[in-house]
Amino acid sequence: MAWYSKQKKVPQTAATPAAPPAEPTKKGEGLWNKCDGCGEVVYRADLEANWNVCPRCGHHEMMPVRRRFEMLFDPGSFQELDVELTPQDPLGFVDAKKYKDRLKSTFKATGLRDAFISGLCTIGGREVSVGSFAFEFMGGSMGSVVGEKVARVIDRAYERKIPCIVFSSTGGARMQEGIYSLMQMAKTSAALNRFRKVRKPYISVMLHPTTGGVAASFAWLGDVVIAEPKALIGFAGPRVIEQTIREKLPPGFQRSEFLLEHGMIDAIVPRLELKDRLAQLLGLLG
Ligand SMILES: [Zn+2]
Numbered sequence: 442m443a444w445y446s447k448q449k450k451v452p453q454t455a456a457t458p459a460a461p462p463a464e465p466t467k468k469g470e471g472l473w474n475k476c477d478g479c480g481e482v483v484y485r486a487d488l489e490a491n492w493n494v495c496p497r498c499g500h501h502e503m504m505p506v507r508r509r510f511e512m513l514f515d516p517g518s519f520q521e522l523d524v525e526l527t528p529q530d531p532l533g534f535v536d537a538k539k540y541k542d543r544l545k546s547t548f549k550a551t552g553l554r555d556a557f558i559s560g561l562c563t564i565g566g567r568e569v570s571v572g573s574f575a576f577e578f579m580g581g582s583m584g585s586v587v588g589e590k591v592a593r594v595i596d597r598a599y600e601r602k603i604p605c606i607v608f609s610s611t612g613g614a615r616m617q618e619g620i621y622s623l624m625q626m627a628k629t630s631a632a633l634n635r636f637r638k639v640r641k642p643y644i645s646v647m648l649h650p651t652t653g654g655v656a657a658s659f660a661w662l663g664d665v666v667i668a669e670p671k672a673l674i675g676f677a678g679p680r681v682i683e684q685t686i687r688e689k690l691p692p693g694f695q696r697s698e699f700l701l702e703h704g705m706i707d708a709i710v711p712r713l714e715l716k717d718r719l720a721q722l723l724g725l726l727g
Contacts (some may be wrong), residue, residue: 476500494712499614501669501712503651506558506575509608512560513716515569523593527556528586532619540617543579549566553578555586556611557596564606565720567727570598573608574648574655581611583605583655584618588625591659599639604727606644606719609660613653625657633662642726644719647674647706666706667715668697674706677698 474485478500488495489511492512493502510519533538556579559572572594574581583591591607596603614622636643645646645663647656649672657676660666668674675695683690693699700706710718 444701454523474502477502487556492712499670499711501671501710503576503610503649504712505577506553506573509573510558510562512712513719514564515566516564519560519571520562521558522597523559523590526555526586526589528584528600528618530617530620531585532617534617534618534619539682543617544548547578548687551575551577555584555590556581556615557583557587557590559590563724564716567720567723568601568603569723569727570594570601570603570605571607572605574610576610576648579615581609581615581655582615583611583622583625583653584615585621585625587615588622588628591625591629595629595636595643595659598641598643599632599636602639604639604723606645607659607663608646609651609655610648611653611655613655623654626654629659630662633659642722644722646715646719647672649673652676652678661705664726665708667707667708667710667713667718668700670709670711671695672697674700 470484473482474488475482476495476498478495479498481495481497483495483497488502492508493504494500495502504505524528528544530540530544553575553594555659556575557572558575559570562569562571564573572590574587594605594607597603614625616622644662644665644667645660647660647666647668649669651660651668651672651674653676656674673695674697677685679690680696691699697706697709701709
Protein backbone atom coordinates (compact mmCIF):
# COMPACT_ATOMS: atom_id res chain seq x y z
CA MET A 442 0.00 0.00 0.00
CA ALA A 443 1.21 3.46 -0.83
CA TRP A 444 2.32 5.76 1.98
CA TYR A 445 0.60 8.71 0.42
CA SER A 446 -2.51 8.85 -1.61
CA LYS A 447 -3.72 11.68 -3.75
CA GLN A 448 -6.56 13.56 -2.14
CA LYS A 449 -9.53 14.31 -4.26
CA LYS A 450 -9.99 17.98 -5.04
CA VAL A 451 -13.31 19.33 -3.80
CA PRO A 452 -14.82 21.41 -6.58
CA GLN A 453 -15.39 25.02 -5.53
CA THR A 454 -18.86 26.34 -6.01
CA ALA A 455 -20.43 29.67 -5.17
CA ALA A 456 -21.97 28.05 -2.07
CA THR A 457 -18.61 26.90 -0.72
CA PRO A 458 -16.19 29.76 -1.30
CA ALA A 459 -12.53 29.03 -0.80
CA ALA A 460 -11.15 30.22 2.51
CA PRO A 461 -9.17 33.41 2.00
CA PRO A 462 -5.44 32.76 2.00
CA ALA A 463 -3.92 33.49 5.40
CA GLU A 464 -2.32 36.92 5.24
CA PRO A 465 1.38 36.45 5.82
CA THR A 466 2.24 38.63 8.77
CA LYS A 467 5.62 40.15 8.20
CA LYS A 468 7.81 41.09 11.14
CA GLY A 469 7.82 44.85 11.46
CA GLU A 470 4.27 45.37 10.26
CA GLY A 471 0.93 45.69 12.00
CA LEU A 472 -0.18 47.32 15.23
CA TRP A 473 1.15 44.64 17.54
CA ASN A 474 4.45 42.87 17.86
CA LYS A 475 5.13 39.52 19.48
CA CYS A 476 8.42 39.78 21.36
CA ASP A 477 11.01 37.14 20.42
CA GLY A 478 12.42 37.41 23.95
CA CYS A 479 9.44 37.00 26.29
CA GLY A 480 6.65 36.08 23.87
CA GLU A 481 4.48 38.95 25.13
CA VAL A 482 2.46 40.93 22.64
CA VAL A 483 3.50 44.57 22.78
CA TYR A 484 1.86 47.57 21.15
CA ARG A 485 4.17 48.49 18.26
CA ALA A 486 4.09 52.22 19.02
CA ASP A 487 5.37 51.49 22.55
CA LEU A 488 8.12 49.30 21.16
CA GLU A 489 9.20 51.92 18.65
CA ALA A 490 9.09 54.70 21.24
CA ASN A 491 11.52 52.57 23.25
CA TRP A 492 13.92 52.26 20.26
CA ASN A 493 12.75 48.70 19.48
CA VAL A 494 13.75 47.41 22.92
CA CYS A 495 10.97 45.34 24.51
CA PRO A 496 9.56 47.35 27.45
CA ARG A 497 8.74 44.06 29.24
CA CYS A 498 11.98 42.05 29.01
CA GLY A 499 14.58 44.29 27.36
CA HIS A 500 14.90 42.12 24.25
CA HIS A 501 16.54 44.06 21.40
CA GLU A 502 14.53 43.88 18.19
CA MET A 503 16.27 44.93 14.99
CA MET A 504 16.15 48.62 14.19
CA PRO A 505 16.24 50.32 10.77
CA VAL A 506 19.48 52.14 10.10
CA ARG A 507 17.98 55.66 9.96
CA ARG A 508 16.33 55.20 13.36
CA ARG A 509 19.68 54.17 14.80
CA PHE A 510 21.25 57.39 13.53
CA GLU A 511 18.39 59.43 14.95
CA MET A 512 18.95 57.76 18.31
CA LEU A 513 22.73 58.03 18.54
CA PHE A 514 23.86 61.16 16.74
CA ASP A 515 23.48 64.76 17.88
CA PRO A 516 20.21 66.02 16.34
CA GLY A 517 20.67 67.33 12.80
CA SER A 518 24.41 66.63 12.77
CA PHE A 519 24.45 63.71 10.34
CA GLN A 520 25.66 64.51 6.85
CA GLU A 521 25.34 61.59 4.48
CA LEU A 522 28.20 61.08 2.01
CA ASP A 523 29.14 58.62 -0.75
CA VAL A 524 25.54 58.58 -1.99
CA GLU A 525 26.74 58.34 -5.58
CA LEU A 526 27.98 54.76 -5.09
CA THR A 527 25.61 52.19 -6.55
CA PRO A 528 26.15 48.45 -6.90
CA GLN A 529 27.12 46.86 -10.22
CA ASP A 530 26.71 43.29 -11.35
CA PRO A 531 30.26 42.32 -12.36
CA LEU A 532 29.51 38.59 -12.68
CA GLY A 533 26.09 38.82 -14.31
CA PHE A 534 24.94 36.69 -11.39
CA VAL A 535 21.65 34.82 -11.42
CA ASP A 536 20.24 32.72 -8.56
CA ALA A 537 16.51 32.49 -7.90
CA LYS A 538 16.41 35.76 -9.82
CA LYS A 539 18.86 38.09 -11.51
CA TYR A 540 21.10 40.03 -9.14
CA LYS A 541 20.24 43.20 -11.08
CA ASP A 542 16.51 42.64 -10.51
CA ARG A 543 17.11 41.82 -6.86
CA LEU A 544 18.95 45.13 -6.43
CA LYS A 545 16.12 47.01 -8.11
CA SER A 546 13.38 45.44 -6.00
CA THR A 547 15.35 45.91 -2.76
CA PHE A 548 15.91 49.56 -3.61
CA LYS A 549 12.18 49.93 -4.20
CA ALA A 550 11.32 48.27 -0.88
CA THR A 551 13.91 50.01 1.32
CA GLY A 552 14.79 53.25 -0.47
CA LEU A 553 18.45 52.31 0.01
CA ARG A 554 21.03 51.98 -2.78
CA ASP A 555 23.06 49.40 -0.89
CA ALA A 556 23.47 47.89 2.57
CA PHE A 557 25.59 50.66 4.07
CA ILE A 558 25.17 54.34 4.93
CA SER A 559 28.19 56.51 5.62
CA GLY A 560 28.93 60.09 6.52
CA LEU A 561 29.98 62.52 9.21
CA CYS A 562 28.20 63.39 12.43
CA THR A 563 28.81 64.59 15.95
CA ILE A 564 28.25 62.56 19.11
CA GLY A 565 28.39 64.50 22.34
CA GLY A 566 29.69 67.45 20.30
CA ARG A 567 32.67 65.54 18.83
CA GLU A 568 33.06 65.04 15.10
CA VAL A 569 33.10 61.39 14.06
CA SER A 570 33.34 59.58 10.74
CA VAL A 571 30.57 56.99 10.86
CA GLY A 572 28.98 54.23 8.89
CA SER A 573 26.35 51.63 9.51
CA PHE A 574 25.11 48.50 7.85
CA ALA A 575 21.46 48.36 6.87
CA PHE A 576 20.39 44.78 7.54
CA GLU A 577 17.12 45.48 5.77
CA PHE A 578 19.05 45.61 2.46
CA MET A 579 19.82 42.01 1.40
CA GLY A 580 20.68 40.93 4.94
CA GLY A 581 23.35 43.62 5.24
CA SER A 582 25.61 41.66 2.91
CA MET A 583 28.95 43.19 1.93
CA GLY A 584 29.66 43.68 -1.76
CA SER A 585 31.96 46.14 -3.51
CA VAL A 586 29.90 49.22 -2.61
CA VAL A 587 29.69 48.35 1.08
CA GLY A 588 33.43 47.65 1.19
CA GLU A 589 34.22 50.92 -0.57
CA LYS A 590 31.98 52.86 1.81
CA VAL A 591 33.58 51.25 4.88
CA ALA A 592 37.03 52.09 3.51
CA ARG A 593 35.91 55.69 2.88
CA VAL A 594 34.62 56.00 6.47
CA ILE A 595 38.05 54.97 7.68
CA ASP A 596 39.93 57.11 5.13
CA ARG A 597 37.90 60.21 6.03
CA ALA A 598 38.73 59.66 9.68
CA TYR A 599 42.41 59.35 8.65
CA GLU A 600 42.38 62.57 6.61
CA ARG A 601 40.53 64.61 9.23
CA LYS A 602 42.30 62.96 12.16
CA ILE A 603 39.04 62.17 13.90
CA PRO A 604 37.65 58.97 15.47
CA CYS A 605 35.54 56.55 13.47
CA ILE A 606 32.68 54.25 14.37
CA VAL A 607 31.21 51.42 12.30
CA PHE A 608 27.97 49.66 13.25
CA SER A 609 27.83 46.15 11.81
CA SER A 610 24.73 44.08 11.25
CA THR A 611 25.34 41.62 8.48
CA GLY A 612 25.28 38.08 7.25
CA GLY A 613 28.74 38.54 5.71
CA ALA A 614 30.01 38.73 2.14
CA ARG A 615 27.51 39.10 -0.72
CA MET A 616 27.64 35.88 -2.69
CA GLN A 617 26.23 37.56 -5.81
CA GLU A 618 29.52 39.46 -6.18
CA GLY A 619 31.76 36.45 -5.55
CA ILE A 620 35.46 37.22 -5.12
CA TYR A 621 34.79 40.97 -5.35
CA SER A 622 33.02 40.68 -2.00
CA LEU A 623 35.84 38.75 -0.38
CA MET A 624 38.37 41.34 -1.53
CA GLN A 625 36.58 43.93 0.62
CA MET A 626 37.95 42.20 3.72
CA ALA A 627 41.54 42.96 2.71
CA LYS A 628 40.68 46.46 1.47
CA THR A 629 38.99 47.58 4.70
CA SER A 630 41.64 45.97 6.89
CA ALA A 631 44.36 47.78 4.93
CA ALA A 632 42.50 51.09 5.40
CA LEU A 633 42.42 50.45 9.15
CA ASN A 634 46.13 49.71 9.18
CA ARG A 635 46.78 53.15 7.68
CA PHE A 636 44.32 54.79 10.09
CA ARG A 637 46.37 53.46 13.05
CA LYS A 638 48.99 56.14 12.29
CA VAL A 639 46.74 59.04 13.35
CA ARG A 640 46.24 57.43 16.76
CA LYS A 641 42.52 58.09 16.99
CA PRO A 642 40.07 55.43 18.14
CA TYR A 643 38.14 53.13 15.85
CA ILE A 644 35.08 51.85 17.70
CA SER A 645 33.35 48.82 16.25
CA VAL A 646 29.77 48.22 17.35
CA MET A 647 28.50 44.73 16.59
CA LEU A 648 24.75 44.45 16.34
CA HIS A 649 22.66 41.34 15.88
CA PRO A 650 23.84 39.53 13.79
CA THR A 651 27.47 40.17 12.80
CA THR A 652 28.82 37.17 10.95
CA GLY A 653 30.93 36.02 8.01
CA GLY A 654 33.51 38.15 6.25
CA VAL A 655 32.59 41.31 8.15
CA ALA A 656 33.21 39.70 11.54
CA ALA A 657 36.40 38.23 10.08
CA SER A 658 37.76 41.64 9.06
CA PHE A 659 37.11 45.21 10.20
CA ALA A 660 34.30 44.49 12.69
CA TRP A 661 36.68 42.62 14.96
CA LEU A 662 39.62 44.96 14.40
CA GLY A 663 38.18 47.77 16.54
CA ASP A 664 40.32 49.45 19.18
CA VAL A 665 37.16 49.03 21.21
CA VAL A 666 34.68 46.32 20.26
CA ILE A 667 31.19 46.77 21.66
CA ALA A 668 28.23 44.43 21.18
CA GLU A 669 24.53 44.66 21.82
CA PRO A 670 23.10 42.14 24.31
CA LYS A 671 22.50 38.63 22.97
CA ALA A 672 23.78 39.52 19.49
CA LEU A 673 24.85 36.59 17.32
CA ILE A 674 28.49 37.20 16.44
CA GLY A 675 30.87 34.83 14.71
CA PHE A 676 32.39 33.71 11.44
CA ALA A 677 30.78 30.43 10.39
CA GLY A 678 27.43 29.27 11.76
CA PRO A 679 27.27 26.77 14.65
CA ARG A 680 26.08 23.89 12.44
CA VAL A 681 29.10 24.20 10.14
CA ILE A 682 31.48 24.35 13.12
CA GLU A 683 29.90 21.31 14.76
CA GLN A 684 30.23 19.33 11.57
CA THR A 685 33.86 20.38 11.16
CA ILE A 686 35.17 19.78 14.68
CA ARG A 687 32.67 16.99 15.44
CA GLU A 688 31.94 18.30 18.91
CA LYS A 689 28.84 19.67 20.56
CA LEU A 690 29.11 23.42 21.07
CA PRO A 691 28.55 24.92 24.54
CA PRO A 692 25.26 26.73 25.24
CA GLY A 693 25.20 30.41 24.34
CA PHE A 694 28.07 29.92 21.88
CA GLN A 695 28.53 32.94 19.54
CA ARG A 696 26.33 35.21 21.63
CA SER A 697 27.69 38.50 23.05
CA GLU A 698 27.66 37.24 26.65
CA PHE A 699 29.71 34.14 25.77
CA LEU A 700 32.17 36.21 23.75
CA LEU A 701 32.65 38.75 26.54
CA GLU A 702 33.33 35.95 29.01
CA HIS A 703 35.98 34.56 26.65
CA GLY A 704 37.69 37.88 25.98
CA MET A 705 36.56 38.27 22.36
CA ILE A 706 34.80 41.62 22.83
CA ASP A 707 35.33 44.51 25.24
CA ALA A 708 31.83 45.36 26.42
CA ILE A 709 28.14 44.65 26.05
CA VAL A 710 26.18 47.87 25.99
CA PRO A 711 22.36 47.92 25.99
CA ARG A 712 20.98 50.01 23.16
CA LEU A 713 19.46 52.65 25.42
CA GLU A 714 22.86 53.33 27.00
CA LEU A 715 24.88 53.29 23.79
CA LYS A 716 24.86 57.00 23.03
CA ASP A 717 26.21 57.92 26.47
CA ARG A 718 28.81 55.18 26.31
CA LEU A 719 30.03 56.25 22.87
CA ALA A 720 30.25 59.88 23.99
CA GLN A 721 32.20 58.78 27.05
CA LEU A 722 34.62 56.67 25.00
CA LEU A 723 35.15 59.49 22.50
CA GLY A 724 35.86 61.83 25.41
CA LEU A 725 38.44 59.44 26.87
CA LEU A 726 40.13 58.29 23.68
CA GLY A 727 39.28 60.84 20.99
ZN1 LIG B 1 9.97 40.96 25.55
